[in-house]
Amino acid sequence: MKKIFIIGAVAMIFTACRPNIQVNQNPSAGPTADFSNYLAIGNSLTAGYTDGSLTVSGQLHSYPAMLFGQFALIPPPHGAVGPFIQPLLKGDWGYPGPKYILGMTYNPCNPADSSLAPIPNTGASDSVNGDYHFVSGINNNQINNVGVPGIRAVDYKVAGYALYALTSRAPYAARFYNNVYGSPNDELVHVVGNLHPTFFTMWLGANDVLGYALAGGQGDGTGNATPALLPYFYGGSDISPLVAFDSCYDLALNTAISTGASGALINIPDITSIPFFTTVPANGLKLTRQGQADTLTAIYASHGITASFNVGANYFMIQDNAGKTRQAVPGELILLSVPDTSIKCHGWGSVNAAGVPMPIPNNYVLTTDEIQNIRTATTNFNAYIKYEANIHHLAYVDMNSYFTKLASGITYDGIHYSPAFVTGGAFSLDGVHPTQRGYALIANEIIRTINSFYKSNIPSVDINQYKGVTFP
Amino acid sequence: MKKQVLAAAFLLSAITTFGAGYQLNLQGIRQLAMGGTGAAWTWDASTIFYNPGGLGRMKNIQVYASGLTISPSTAFGNTIVNSSAVTQRQTFTPFNFYVGGPIQQDSKFALGLGIYTVAGIGLKWDDQWIGRYMVQSINLSAVCFQPTVAYRVNELISVGAGFVYATGSMDIRQALPVHGQNGPGGSADDDGTLHLHGSASGLGFNAGVQLKPSDNLQFGFTYRSQINMGVSNGTATFNVPQSLATSFPNTNFDTQLPLPQVATAGVAYRTLEDRLTLQFDLNYTGWNSYDSLRINFSTHTSSLQDNHAPRHYRNTLTPRAGANYKLGKVVSLMAGAAFEPTPVTNGFVSPDLPDADRVVGSVGVTIKPFPRFTILTACEGITTLTRNASYDFGGFSGTYKTQAITLGLGVYYNF
Numbered sequence: 020m021k022k023i024f025i026i027g028a029v030a031m032i033f034t035a036c037r038p039n040i041q042v043n044q045n046p047s048a049g050p051t052a053d054f055s056n057y058l059a060i061g062n063s064l065t066a067g068y069t070d071g072s073l074t075v076s077g078q079l080h081s082y083p084a085m086l087f088g089q090f091a092l093i094p095p096p097h098g099a100v101g102p103f104i105q106p107l108l109k110g111d112w113g114y115p116g117p118k119y120i121l122g123m124t125y126n127p128c129n130p131a132d133s134s135l136a137p138i139p140n141t142g143a144s145d146s147v148n149g150d151y152h153f154v155s156g157i158n159n160n161q162i163n164n165v166g167v168p169g170i171r172a173v174d175y176k177v178a179g180y181a182l183y184a185l186t187s188r189a190p191y192a193a194r195f196y197n198n199v200y201g202s203p204n205d206e207l208v209h210v211v212g213n214l215h216p217t218f219f220t221m222w223l224g225a226n227d228v229l230g231y232a233l234a235g236g237q238g239d240g241t242g243n244a245t246p247a248l249l250p251y252f253y254g255g256s257d258i259s260p261l262v263a264f265d266s267c268y269d270l271a272l273n274t275a276i277s278t279g280a281s282g283a284l285i286n287i288p289d290i291t292s293i294p295f296f297t298t299v300p301a302n303g304l305k306l307t308r309q310g311q312a313d314t315l316t317a318i319y320a321s322h323g324i325t326a327s328f329n330v331g332a333n334y335f336m337i338q339d340n341a342g343k344t345r346q347a348v349p350g351e352l353i354l355l356s357v358p359d360t361s362i363k364c365h366g367w368g369s370v371n372a373a374g375v376p377m378p379i380p381n382n383y384v385l386t387t388d389e390i391q392n393i394r395t396a397t398t399n400f401n402a403y404i405k406y407e408a409n410i411h412h413l414a415y416v417d418m419n420s421y422f423t424k425l426a427s428g429i430t431y432d433g434i435h436y437s438p439a440f441v442t443g444g445a446f447s448l449d450g451v452h453p454t455q456r457g458y459a460l461i462a463n464e465i466i467r468t469i470n471s472f473y474k475s476n477i478p479s480v481d482i483n484q485y486k487g488v489t490f491p
Numbered sequence: 492m493k494k495q496v497l498a499a500a501f502l503l504s505a506i507t508t509f510g511a512g513y514q515l516n517l518q519g520i521r522q523l524a525m526g527g528t529g530a531a532w533t534w535d536a537s538t539i540f541y542n543p544g545g546l547g548r549m550k551n552i553q554v555y556a557s558g559l560t561i562s563p564s565t566a567f568g569n570t571i572v573n574s575s576a577v578t579q580r581q582t583f584t585p586f587n588f589y590v591g592g593p594i595q596q597d598s599k600f601a602l603g604l605g606i607y608t609v610a611g612i613g614l615k616w617d618d619q620w621i622g623r624y625m626v627q628s629i630n631l632s633a634v635c636f637q638p639t640v641a642y643r644v645n646e647l648i649s650v651g652a653g654f655v656y657a658t659g660s661m662d663i664r665q666a667l668p669v670h671g672q673n674g675p676g677g678s679a680d681d682d683g684t685l686h687l688h689g690s691a692s693g694l695g696f697n698a699g700v701q702l703k704p705s706d707n708l709q710f711g712f713t714y715r716s717q718i719n720m721g722v723s724n725g726t727a728t729f730n731v732p733q734s735l736a737t738s739f740p741n742t743n744f745d746t747q748l749p750l751p752q753v754a755t756a757g758v759a760y761r762t763l764e765d766r767l768t769l770q771f772d773l774n775y776t777g778w779n780s781y782d783s784l785r786i787n788f789s790t791h792t793s794s795l796q797d798n799h800a801p802r803h804y805r806n807t808l809t810p811r812a813g814a815n816y817k818l819g820k821v822v823s824l825m826a827g828a829a830f831e832p833t834p835v836t837n838g839f840v841s842p843d844l845p846d847a848d849r850v851v852g853s854v855g856v857t858i859k860p861f862p863r864f865t866i867l868t869a870c871e872g873i874t875t876l877t878r879n880a881s882y883d884f885g886g887f888s889g890t891y892k893t894q895a896i897t898l899g900l901g902v903y904y905n906f
Contacts, residue, residue: 037564037566037577037580037894038564038565038566038577038874038892038893038894039566039575039577039892040566040567040568040575040877040889040890040891040892041568041575042568042569042570042573042574042575044570044573046573092573121734123734135734429886430883430884430885430886431886432621432622432624432885432886432887433622433623433624433625433668433885433886433887434624434668434886435886442794444668478570478571478572478573479571479572480572481572481574481621483621483623483624483668483675484675484676485674485675486670486674486675487668487669487670488669489670489671489672489674490669490670490671490732490734490735491671491672491732491733491734
């Protein structure tokens with residue numbers, strides 16, 4: 020009898036024994052913030068650009084889309100309510116050009132040497148024609164994500180920017196601008212007027228230094244770029260003048276907050292830490308025999324150039340901005356855009372087969388002073404963004420510090436992220452823009468800052484549900 | 492665009508030891524029912540495990556066999572991402588077998604053999620859970636063979652020792668953060684995976700002394716040595732996108748999975764006209780010799796390197812208490828409890844071993860239908876305290892709670 024009782028008790032324990040962790044953390048907006056109408060302002064990073072192009076998958080996994088999903092977890096009346104309108108493309112081929120995919124490539128001067136590398140997407144375009152004009156059809160063309168690839172803070176005053184972009188740059192703005200003859204700020208006025216955003220994020224300014232860096236520092240780098248082609252349209256391969264940056268940033272920001280929105284301003288990362296600038300080592304000239312080194316030293320000496328070469332890793336020969344040939348020094352950067360075959364087959368960085376010096380052209384090199392120009396401008400721009408955040412009582416997301424942390428490696432939910440090209444997991448195949456997982460890291464850093472500043476309680480995104488680099 | 496020889500390099504987070512979560516204290520049914528105590532008193536032939544010295548006090552040769560079922564389940568929750576998970580229900584069946592007794596009637600020498608399960612459970616998370624890049628499932632098992640000799644010096648002192656040969660296996664599955672066209676999640680999930688499987692074996696010993704100052708007061712002291720379960724030529728099977736097949740070749744691996752050393756001191760006291768026996772044991776478990784775990788692959792590539800995961804365990808002191816009450820000549824009742832502090836320090840709580848302080852409660856009944864034959868039953872419930880902890884090596888944190896129910900049935904026969 021006793022035994023039967025015990026067996027019965029055991030059976031009860033069995034059914035009761037199933038541990039359970041309560042994770043209902045009651046998402047909340049905090050005492051002052053209201054996430055019901057969210058607007059994202061920014062450039063390619065905000066649009067969801069990845070793998071060197073824009074695709075519908077990239078847009079659907081943009082960090083603003085992720086943020087909106089988390090804001091929507093907050094109950095009414097301060098949680099986000101749908102829909103979150105982005106100017107979505109139809110396909111994943113890439114717009115307007117093909118995105119990069121990983122594929123096998125062959126070294127033209129040694130066909131046996133093959134490797135996996137980014138190549139342009141193959142197949143037929145699936146977006147350009149059908150998606151040229153985007154009209155949301157909701158709430159007087161409501162758009163919640165006005166991230167425009169390529170746009171700089173200083174472009175916000177340029178009348179006809181969308182038309183100009185259509186003809187000479189990537190035609191993103193023209194796809195969804197209500198008035199292509201207006202300026203980006205006019206568009207922002209229109210969007211803000213329709214949407215009455217209650218909360219916004221603004222991540223502008225990276226392109227104000229990136230254009231200069233991607234062009235190998237070919238502007239004068241002093242921040243004195245002058246308007247070209249159009250009034251207010253500053254040269255795209257130079258650093259934006261600080262005064263113009265400040266006034267345009269202020270203009271866009273005042274438009275964003277004109278209906279009383281609160282929000283978060285995201286600062287500019289140190290772009291020199293991204294894979295586009297760190298993948299090709301400046302000391303990538305490998306010499307195996309002392310004879311090679313002596314020959315190189317002699318050839319450059321005969322041209323009146325002092326350079327020292329040794330067995331092992333040597334710094335490439337480069338051309339600085341004044342056109343002078345010299346050896347790169349530690350800390351200088353070779354761009355990912357440098358043609359691979361030129362280094363492998365034509366002796367770039369050392370000498371060619373005929374013994375002629377072949378310094379890497381200056382548009383593929385960031386020299387020490389150019390790097391300093393980029394860092395100085397980034398520091399100045401960020402100081403202004405922080406100043407604006409302070410005087411307008413907005414959250415300031417220090418993405419610059421976060422990217423610095425990423426540069427030394429971040430381990431998140433079992434994955435180790437680094438800025439290593441392709442293998443690092445955070446940056447996509449263009450070496451500049453993040454992968455979906457990289458964008459998710461960014462979204463969580465924004466959420467962390469918002470929670471801290473607005474005393475809100477917004478859950479983070481589950482980064483592991485997003486894609487990293489796709490391998491064939 | 493610079494053409495690169497590309498391969499993903501990332502951390503392999505497979506971390507394994509026979510940590511507390513995999514240690515079973517189920518080697519005797521009566522002792523299980525008494526909170527795991529048993530160093531001081533010789534109840535039956537399972538003393539070969541609990542105190543080899545006690546074998547010297549056996550009056551007859553005894554054959555003992557038991558089988559158990561244990562159903563552990565671990566829940567995880569992370570309030571930062573509002574994510575929760577619970578392991579799939581699995582039932583494991585450890586077993587024990589002992590034979591032993593005096594070499595002849597009234598001899599001071601006794602011989603015995605114990606075959607008992609010291610580890611034999613696992614965890615299985617959903618394949619797509621948030622911690623999958625550290626572990627999807629893990630199974631560790633170990634069975635010990637212990638030939639034992641004991642000598643009763645006099646009525647006060649009995650000593651014994653056994654040589655321990657342990658054999659077992661490990662099986663770990665985890666996802667790798669490389670994927671093909673479909674990406675992670677969903678039915679077309681094509682995350683890479685790694686499956687580690689290997690056999691392990693190791694050597695050690697188990698020694699004890701039992702003191703009997705009077706018929707009603709006994710003491711026991713035992714020491715079970717560390718056993719390094721060496722895995723050699725385990726198989727590492729990768730499933731990765733085709734372009735990474737050369738970066739992650741299927742290969743072999745070696746590793747060490749240590750079973751910790753345990754020193755135990757116990758006391759037993761009999762009272763109430765010999766009806767009630769009370770027992771207290773203290774286990775001192777030496778965990779802190781393992782400050783890291785290495786998995787050494789026999790093939791290396793730029794992506795596949797030996798894995799070195801830091802572990803910082805602390806030694807633990809586990810108090811146990813139990814009682815046995817004789818209702819009559821036939822039936823006895825047992826109950827016990829224990830508190831097992833976790834050896835895993837904060838910052839090292841990984842989801843393959845989400846260990847936490849454990850509270851143990853147990854009950855049992857024995858029935859002796861015939862003079863030489865006894866049936867034993869026991870039921871044990873374990874719950875960990877809810878633990879909010881991180882695993883810094885994997886950048887992972889959350890709240891864990893583990894519960895397990897164990898049922899045991901045993902019989903022994905005295906010749």
